[in-house]
Amino acid sequence: xxxxxxxxxxxxxxxxxxxxxxxxxxxxxxxxxxxxxxxxxxxxxxxxxxxxxxxxxxxxxxxxxxxxxxxxxxxxxxxxxxxxxxxxxxxxxxxxxxxxxxxxxxxxxxxxxxxxxxxxxxxxxxxxxxxxxxxxxxxxxxxxxxxxxxxxxxxxxxxxxxxxxxxxxxxxxxxxxxxxxxxxxxxxxxxxxxxxxxxxxxxxxxxxxxxxxxxxxxxxxxxxxxxxxxxxxxxxxxxxxxxxxxxxxxxxxxxxxxxxxxxxxxxxxxxxxxxxxxxxxxxxxxxxxxxxxxxxxxxxxxxxxxxxxxxxxxxxxxxxxxxxxxxxxxxxxxxxxxxxxxxxxxxxxxxxxxxxxxxxxxxxxxxxxxxxxxxxxxxxxxxxxxxxxxxxxxxxxxxxxxxxxxxxxxxxxxxxxxxxxxxxxxxxxxxxxxxxxxxxxxxxxxxxxxxxxxxxxxxxxxxxxxxxxxxxxxxxxxxxxxxxxxxxxxxxxxxxxxxxxxxxxxxxxxxxxxxxxxxxxxxxxxx
Numbered sequence: 261x262x263x264x265x266x267x268x269x270x271x272x273x274x275x276x277x278x279x280x281x282x283x284x285x286x287x288x289x290x291x292x293x294x295x296x297x298x299x300x301x302x303x304x305x306x307x308x309x310x311x312x313x314x315x316x317x318x319x320x321x322x323x324x325x326x327x328x329x330x331x332x333x334x335x336x337x338x339x340x341x342x343x344x345x346x347x348x349x350x351x352x353x354x355x356x357x358x359x360x361x362x363x364x365x366x367x368x369x370x371x372x373x374x375x376x377x378x379x380x381x382x383x384x385x386x387x388x389x390x391x392x393x394x395x396x397x398x399x400x401x402x403x404x405x406x407x408x409x410x411x412x413x414x415x416x417x418x419x420x421x422x423x424x425x426x427x428x429x430x431x432x433x434x435x436x437x438x439x440x441x442x443x444x445x446x447x448x449x450x451x452x453x454x455x456x457x458x459x460x461x462x463x464x465x466x467x468x469x470x471x472x473x474x475x476x477x478x479x480x481x482x483x484x485x486x487x488x489x490x491x492x493x494x495x496x497x498x499x500x501x502x503x504x505x506x507x508x509x510x511x512x513x514x515x516x517x518x519x520x521x522x523x524x525x526x527x528x529x530x531x532x533x534x535x536x537x538x539x540x541x542x543x544x545x546x547x548x549x550x551x552x553x554x555x556x557x558x559x560x561x562x563x564x565x566x567x568x569x570x571x572x573x574x575x576x577x578x579x580x581x582x583x584x585x586x587x588x589x590x591x592x593x594x595x596x597x598x599x600x601x602x603x604x605x606x607x608x609x610x611x612x613x614x615x616x617x618x619x620x621x622x623x624x625x626x627x628x629x630x631x632x633x634x635x636x637x638x639x640x641x642x643x644x645x646x647x648x649x650x651x652x653x654x655x656x657x658x659x660x661x662x663x664x665x666x667x668x669x670x671x672x673x674x675x676x677x678x679x680x681x682x683x684x685x686x687x688x689x690x691x692x693x694x695x696x697x698x699x700x701x702x703x704x705x706x707x708x709x710x711x712x713x714x715x716x717x718x719x720x721x722x723x724x725x726x727x728x729x730x731x732x733x734x735x736x737x738x739x740x741x742x743x744x745x746x747x748x749x750x751x752x753x754x755x756x757x758x759x760x761x762x763x764x765x766x767x768x769x770x771x772x773x774x775x776x777x778x779x780x781x782x783x784x785x786x787x
Contacts, residue, residue, distance in 0.1 A: 310511065313460055317472045320513055322443040324506060326411040326464040327378045327395055327420070327434070333403040334371050374399065379463035379506030380410070380434065381515065382444040383545070387418075387436040390545055391505030392520055393425045396432050410436050413470060424548030428489060428556075430520055431541060432505075433548040445507065448514030450539030453493065455480055461497040461519055461533075463506030473498035475531075477516075481615035484521065484534060489620050492534035493517040499533030508535040517541075556623040558651035559598075559633075560591020562774045563618050566603060569779035573739055573756070573765035574603065575639060581605040582618050584635075585767070586774040596646040600767070601740045601777075602635040622648065638740070689753065689764075689780060690722020691715050693746040696734055704732060706772065712736040712743045723781040729768065736775055737767040757782060 310316070378395030382388070389410060396408050408420040418436035425432040457477045465471050475497030483490040495508060499522045508517035517535030524530050547554050561584050564570065568578035581603040587594050604612055607621040608631045625631050625648045634643045693713040694700070701710055715733045718725045735743045738752045743766075756764050762783050769775040 310458070313472065313474050316460060316509070316511065316513060317462065320445065320460075320507075320509060321462060321470055321472070322413045323382045323445045324413065324462045324470070325380045325382065325389060326467075326469050327380045327389075327391055327505060328409045328411070329376045329396055329405050330373070330407045330409075331375055331399055331403050331405050332371050332373050333400060335402070377464060377467050377502045378504045379502065379519070381507040382442050383446070383549075384444050385441040387438045387442060388423070388549055389420065389434040389436065390518065390541070391432050391434060392518065393427055393430045393432040395505045396422060396434065397425070397427075408434065410434065411469075412442075424551060424553075426544055426548060426554045429536065429540065429544050429554070431518070431536065431544050431548065433545060445509075445513065445515055447538040447542050448510050448512070448516045450516075450537060450542075453477060453480065453510070453516050453537070457516075458511050459495055459497050459516060460509045460511075461495070461499055461503060461506060462509070463499075463503035463519060465498075465500035465502040467502060471503075478532070480537075482534060483614055483617065484523070489540070489623055490617070491537060491540055491615070491620055492520070493537050495533050495535060496531040497533065498529045498531075499535075500529050503533075514538075555627060556651040557625040557627055557648040558591075559593040559596075559622055559646050559648065560588030561593045561598060561618075562586045562776075563604070564777055565614075567779075569763065569781075570765065570777055573761060573763045573779055574636075575761075576603060576636065579614050581612050581636065583777055585776050592646050592649045596633070596644045598633070598635065598644060598646070599637065600775075601737070602637050604633060604635050605641070606634040607631060608633075623651070689724055689749070689782075690719035691724050691729065692717035693735070693749060695745050704734075704771075706734070706769075710734060710736075710769065712769070713746055713749060724778075727778050727780065729778065732770070734769045735766050736769055739765050740767075743767075753782065 376395060376399060378391060380389045380391035380395070383390055396405065398405055408422070410418045410420045412418075418438065420434040420436045423433045423435050455477050459475060459477055461473045461475075463471060475495050477493055478496050479494035482492045482494045484492060493508065493516065495517075497508065499519050503519045504521075506519045507515045508519055510516050515538060517537050518541055519533060519535045521534040522529060523532040523534070544554050563582040564585050566576065566578055566581050566583050570583055571578040571580075584593075584598060584600055584602045584604065587598055587600055604618050606612055607618055608625060610616055610621050612618055612621070622631075627648055627650045629648050630645050631648055632643050633646050634641060636642075692715070694716050696710060696712050696714045700714055704714075712734045715724075715729060715731050715735065717731055718729060735749065737743050738749050739756060741748070741752050743749050743752075753764055763779050763781050766778050766780055767775050768778050
């Protein structure tokens with residue numbers, strides 16, 4: 261029905277256009293059309309404003325490639341795709357899944373086959389290609405990539421191998437063995453990219469291949485919460501599914517970014533696309549091309565953006581720094597004197613804010629170097645020097661952060677009547693609290709020396725409930741003071757109210773994952 265309505269819409273537009281044309285040329289004595297050849301004396305375009313992108317596109321398209329993968333996944337037969345989903349995969353995932361029963365019985369497992377589609381670009385005449393990691397990675401944890409095919413602009417196909425991949429930056433380098441030398445492109449000077457510059461995207465949207473779109477750089481250093489190192493170029497050049505991994509060019513034909521993501525409530529382009537900037541991609545691509553593992557700086561902290569809700573209890577400005585929610589014991593930050601609850605406002609002299617995260621700045625530092633880090637602690641600024649270490653593997657980070665076991669405390673409700681402190685905490689925060697005993701910690705599967713109060717109940721209308729707290733969560737501190745008992749929590753809440761503050765800052769731990777700060781609005785609590 262959608263196609264039918266679309267055809268009717270085009271027909272109506274043609275009929276209306278015909279009527280308008282008749283009106284325009286019908287009257288006796290009409291002169292030439294305002295846009296007739298030669299009627300417009302077009303002045304030469306200013307620098308940076310081309311009359312056409314045709315020459316640029318013709319020159320660059322041979323260096324842009326289409327990339328497809330063939331994947332298989334074995335799942336229980338009861339989870340096999342229902343009829344009708346093949347069309348969905350053809351439209352958005354490339355090759356339609358094919359089910360193949362393994363055991364010859366009605367149950368057991370089936371193997372589904374599918375694929376992915378994306379773009380890439382050649383960076384050397386001998387066949388090195390840059391793309392997004394997610395274009396050539398398994399679609400699911402139990403999927404297997406059986407083959408990667410690179411298709412050149414002239415239709416020639418090659419099997420490709422992955423030289424290196426880096427999941428945190430979503431970059432990968434492939435290699436093909438071409439018959440002859442290939443046209444290739446180079447990266448731009450990162451310092452030359454400015455908001456408002458023209459850019460051209462070339463790629464493989466929806467498997468159409470060789471599609472060219474143009475727009476401008478809409479913003480720089482955009483953080484879309486996709487990873488720890490977000491610093492994207494935002495553009496209104498049309499980017500759709502299948503453009504991933506393709507190049508974003510400037511008007512000199514240099515690659516200023518690698519198209520990676522789009523923001524869209526509908527799945528289609530609405531003029532907000534994102535590309536990994538050349539300055540971030542160049543060192544990673546060089547390391548991957550040499551077959552090396554990407555090395556990044558590391559200090560051993562977990563952080564939270566300093567939102568207005570988190571900043572208010574601390575008496576600080578929002579979006580001016582990041583809040584340290586945990587410090588890895590024995591790590592570089594701990595050795596330098598960084599503490600939980602510190603607010604980092606600069607790293608190596610670079611201010612921290614929405615466009616420049618702590619993780620990004622640390623990742624750029626040379627491993628082994630000593631870097632000044634400015635923090636705010638209890639309203640006082642201080643500068644500490646941190647020795648930058650190498651970021652461990654994801655598995656090692658999980659072990660260091662206690663993520664190997666993810667339990668959730670199931671605290672018992674207190675027996676007997678509430679104490680005055682418990683009643684006061686329930687009235688002031690909308691939560692019932694109980695001191696965390698070793699027995700409660702054991703039942704909840706908590707590891708380590710955990711001290712605090714455990715949430716045993718919440719008023720569903722309270723701000724705490726709205727923020728996602730639930731029974732079994734452990735409150736470690738309130739406004740950076742230890743939450744050793746419900747009475748201690750109530751005393752801090754009372755002190756905050758006497759000082760005119762309308763919120764308090766809780767440090768909350770759930771199971772054995774790193775804790776996080778949550779601001780609770782006192783005005784929204786109910787007794």
